[in-house]
Amino acid sequence: MSPSIAAFPHAVIEVRDLRKSYRRVEAVKGVSFAVRRGTTTALLGGNGAGKTTTLSMLLGVLTPTAGTIRILGEPMPERRYSVLPRINFTSPYVDLPKRLTVAENLRVYARLYGVGRPRARVGELAVELDLSDFIDRPYGNLSAGQRTRVSLAKALLNSPEVLLLDEPTASLDPDVGDRMRTLLEGYQKKSGCTMLLASHNMGEVERMCDDVIMLRAGVVVDQGSPGALLERYGRGNMEEVFLDIARERVDPDHGASADGHAEGMVS
């Protein structure tokens, strides 16, 4: 597969031959990839492809069956307590306490991440992410879009060097989704943060990502920049590339899609 790990000697995230098995099911089957500093990489694949499993292993909440992970040069999960203060995570599927206000939630997480002057940091983020109108409302009373912004604020509290995002704009309307993407791009531009995101939104991937890793049934089936993938598959957008790969319309050995569009994959 290109680009290989060897192509990125200074990768911020390095994954080699990562595997995860649950009794009879092998969810991730020897995944290897690298993410370069300051870039955004998408982890794509259909439901059950192994995206969330891979992210969970990177975060140290799921123990790999085999393989190695290095984040910021440190092995995970062995050195999780050196790595976790420098990274953060957001997902619409993990909530914050609903009866606490937005400010209370953020202050608690600021302390958990060892942020100096938590109140001041929460105030800064409230301005940056436009949370001020509902900062004193219980998290459980917020709309989906507001909750997503609060979750992003939680993820930015410690000014992370690496941000792992699981479907960051899922269930958001196009306006709020666009604002989220703009916020993430702004943060990356300002901080040089490295981002790895799992997403089903191909427009988001084309807009934000420098590299794409395509997973199918726990295996990396292709990777490259969105532009390179579009060219390789002879498609006009990433959604069509996604469908080609997810529906196995491409023969990786002969490099032709079933409907004759693709020129072939580089392996």
Add this chain to the structure above:
Amino acid sequence: MSGAIARCAGSANRIFALIERHAYLMLKSWPRIVSMMYYPTVTMVMWGFVTVYLRPTNNFLTDAPGLFIGAVLLWDVLFRGQLGVSLTFFEEMYSRNLGNLFVSPLRAWELIAGQLSMSMLRTVIGIGGACAFAWLLFHYSIFTLGIPLIAFFVNLIVCGWAIGLAVSGLVLRWGLGAEELAWAAVFLIAPVSGVYYPIGVLPAWLQGIAHGIPTSYVFEGMRAVLLEHVFRTDLFVEALMLNAVYLAAGIGLYLLAIRYAREHGMLLQMGE
């Protein structure tokens, strides 16, 4: 050296964050505070009136009128202590917040320390209310037990922590379907703890079990203070030693459950 100090400060900060999170929840809801005091107060009132009824015809209660009220208040130290640990953990599951906690720099022992701190706070609030009512209604003060009260309190709350951590581990392993354990677990040891009667009245085989339960030594010790006016150091030490074993087992079970959850990908999915 400065690295060690920074690490300790970081841990203290994270434990404080957990306490802050639960204190926000607890202190902004007066029904929560009332519910903490409700059960200990109601049971204390009931046993208070039993004492009033039996005292004229009972030598034990004439000599030691606080026998039942003291017992019920001490029993609730165990129960509140256990519930405090378990409910603090369940709260994270109810709010689907475990994933965020476990991807933060929070260490497992810091999570445990946070749970134990909240347990202490809940116990003091719950039992404090009942103690106040015992004084108002029956003119009984648990503090008449004197310094031994500290020994009883420590042993009971530590036993409650051990059970609470074990229950948290079981719920982490089997999900909130096992939540009922939090309310029932302590009552399994009630009959052999000798809360209201001496262990000697139990059949021999149950006495054998009672000798393996730390709480039985505490309540025997309480009766020794109230009836014989002596503090039995031997009972205190035996309870303490058993509690050390129980607490180690409780922590071990909890840590095993966390490891199991990490191996089976349960931490990001846990919730109602």
